[in-house]
Amino acid sequence: MIAxxxxxxxxxAKGCTASALHQVQWNNPKIHTPDRxxxxxxxADHEPTLRQFLxxxxxxxxxxxx
Numbered sequence: 830m831i832a833x834x835x836x837x838x839x840x841x842a843k844g845c846t847a848s849a850l851h852q853v854q855w856n857n858p859k860i861h862t863p864d865r866x867x868x869x870x871x872x873a874d875h876e877p878t879l880r881q882f883l884x885x886x887x888x889x890x891x892x893x894x895x
Contacts, residue, residue, distance in 0.1 A: 841870045
């Protein structure tokens with residue numbers, strides 16, 4: 830049997846319940862290999878904020894559509 834995921838992908842920003850439109854890809858170079866990618870989901874309103882937070886720490890890699 831295959832487990833089903835949530836019917837809708839939700840933004841990862843704290844307290845946000847909006848639908849995710851973006852995948853914000855990141856990694857921490859101090860603990861992850863260069864090819865490793867972690868993902869935060871983001872709505873249109875929170876994608877810039879999440880990207881800026883990760884960029885300030887040199888963790889941001891790219892943003893992709895969901």
